[in-house]
Amino acid sequence: MKFVDYVTITVRSGKGGAGSVHFRREKFEPNGGPDGGDGGAGGSVILEGDSHLYTLLDLRYNRHHFAPSGEPGQGANKFGKSADDIVLRVPLGTVVRDAETDEHLGEIVEDGDRLVLAQGGRGGLGNTHFKSSTNQAPRYAQPGEPSEEREVVLELKLLADVGLVGFPNAGKSTLVSALSAAKPKIADYPFTTLEPNLGMVYLGDWRSFVIADIPGLIEGASEGRGLGHQFLKHVERNAVLLFCIAADDEDPGARYRTLLGELEAFSPHLLAKPRLVAITKMDLVGPDLAADWVEEIRAGFRDDVAILPISAVAHQGLDRLKEALWTLVEADRDDEAEA
Numbered sequence: 001m002k003f004v005d006y007v008t009i010t011v012r013s014g015k016g017g018a019g020s021v022h023f024r025r026e027k028f029e030p031n032g033g034p035d036g037g038d039g040g041a042g043g044s045v046i047l048e049g050d051s052h053l054y055t056l057l058d059l060r061y062n063r064h065h066f067a068p069s070g071e072p073g074q075g076a077n078k079f080g081k082s083a084d085d086i087v088l089r090v091p092l093g094t095v096v097r098d099a100e101t102d103e104h105l106g107e108i109v110e111d112g113d114r115l116v117l118a119q120g121g122r123g124g125l126g127n128t129h130f131k132s133s134t135n136q137a138p139r140y141a142q143p144g145e146p147s148e149e150r151e152v153v154l155e156l157k158l159l160a161d162v163g164l165v166g167f168p169n170a171g172k173s174t175l176v177s178a179l180s181a182a183k184p185k186i187a188d189y190p191f192t193t194l195e196p197n198l199g200m201v202y203l204g205d206w207r208s209f210v211i212a213d214i215p216g217l218i219e220g221a222s223e224g225r226g227l228g229h230q231f232l233k234h235v236e237r238n239a240v241l242l243f244c245i246a247a248d249d250e251d252p253g254a255r256y257r258t259l260l261g262e263l264e265a266f267s268p269h270l271l272a273k274p275r276l277v278a279i280t281k282m283d284l285v286g287p288d289l290a291a292d293w294v295e296e297i298r299a300g301f302r303d304d305v306a307i308l309p310i311s312a313v314a315h316q317g318l319d320r321l322k323e324a325l326w327t328l329v330e331a332d333r334d335d336e337a338e339a
Contacts, residue, residue, distance in 0.1 A: 004059075004156075005056060005155065006056070006153070006155050007056045007063070008153050009059055009063045009088075009152060009154065010150075010151050010152075011065045011066075011149070011151075012045070012065070013043060013044050014044075014067040014070060014120050014121065014147055015069040015070065015144050015145070015146055015147045016039055016069070016070050016121035016123040016144025016145040016146075017039025017040040017041075017042075017069065017070035017071045017080035018039045018072045018073070019129075019142045019144075020038075020073035020074050021126070021139055021141045022075035022127065023075075023137065024075075033128075033131060033137070034130070034131050034137065035075055036074075036126030036128055036141050037075070037076070037077045037080065038079050038124065039070055039071065039080040039123030039124045039126075039142075040070030040071045040073075040080035040081045040082035040083065040123045041083065041121065041123050042067060042069045042082075042122075042147060043069075043070075043082075043083035043084050043085045043086060044085045044118060045065050045067050045088065045117045046086065046088070047094070047115040047116075047117060048088070048089050048108075048112065048114050049089075049091075049092050049094070049111050049112060049113040050089040050092075051092055051111040053089060055091065055156070056094070056154055056156055067085065067086045067118070067120060068083040070120070073123070082123070088117075091156055092110065092111065093107075093109065093156055094107065094154055094155070094157075095107050095156075095157060096108075096152055096153070097152065098153075099150075100151060117150070121144050121147055125141060126141050127139065127141045157236055157237045158198065160210040160212035160237065160239075161239050162201075162209060162210070162241075162242055163212045163214055163238030163242070164213050164242050165235060165241050165244065165259055166243060166244035170280060171244055171312060172280075174313065175244065176197060176211055177199075177312070178313075179211060180202075209326060211325075212238060236267060236270065238273070239273070239274075239328075239332040240274050240275065240329055241275040243275060243276070243278065243305075245279055245280065246280050247279050247281045247284050247285050247309070248281060252279065252297050252301075253301045256300075256301050274331070274332070275305060276307075276308060276321075276325065276328070277306065278309075278310050279307060279308070280310060280311070280312065282317070283313055283314045294307060308320060
């Protein structure tokens with residue numbers, strides 16, 4: 001399925017049905033009182049969160065959503081039928097903005113969350129509501145409320161417990177495939193991953209978390225280079241960040257500092273997220289040199305971030321990595337529960 005994380009759609013609610021101007025006319029009672037019924041409500045356009053969806057693909061090819069109008073009222077106090085709402089299902093993590101004003105309208109973060117994009121017009125009152133002792137035969141009724149129309153932008157920001165951050169060809173996709181059942185495209189050239197991939201990591205004892213393979217960043221990503229903004233936005237929703245740096249990189253510490261700089265330039269609050277560093281492709285270094293090599297480069301990172309050497313191909317260090325990530329994910333979940 002093609003991954004689509006940005007669409008613009010036009011929505012319009014239905015008009016409310018007009019109230020009826022009608023008088024009761026029966027045999028032997030030619031001057032009955034008013035009995036005009038109310039009009040029905042117009043349909044609304046509503047977003048609803050669906051945990052089974054992971055893309056906005058359906059909305060990309062169906063960008064106009066117009067709800068029907070309510071039916072007018074009738075005599076004998078018959079109410080007009082209210083129109084059905086249009087419910088658009090979207091993945092969790094969808095952010096909604098007004099396309100014209102850029103106003104933030106809301107977010108869909110839980111399964112079943114609803115957000116009204118265009119409220120259906122209320123039906124008008126029939127003339128039976130306007131009778132009084134001084135006006136026993138009102139000849140007017142309310143019109144239905146007008147419809148609402150707007151253009152909205154839907155932007156998906158992936159909801160995952162762990163987000164992988166790294167430069168192209170750092171072994172992120174290989175790591176995701178080794179930790180989970182996800183099967184991202186893997187090749188020995190940069191920019192193999194062009195769209196995010198999600199995988200579920202199981203540790204046993206009913207413990208699990210979701211990991212997101214974010215396409216590789218390049219220097220200047222925070223300024224939009226290399227589709228940087230489209231990729232960095234997915235990192236915002238991750239509880240934990242896992243920096244992936246290849247063991248064959250000339251200066252892993254410099255790579256790490258560059259990645260931190262891009263995250264800070266895009267959104268400073270990203271640096272407050274808990275993070276780990278995975279030195280990937282350790283099979284290229286060899287087991288005899290691995291321990292000394294990691295200690296040698298640790299000083300280049302200039303902070304106390306945990307550094308874990310791994311090899312996804314040789315399945316070395318993966319259990320330790322999963323436990324370390326789970327500790328951070330569990331702590332974040334506990335913090336959310338207390339809040």
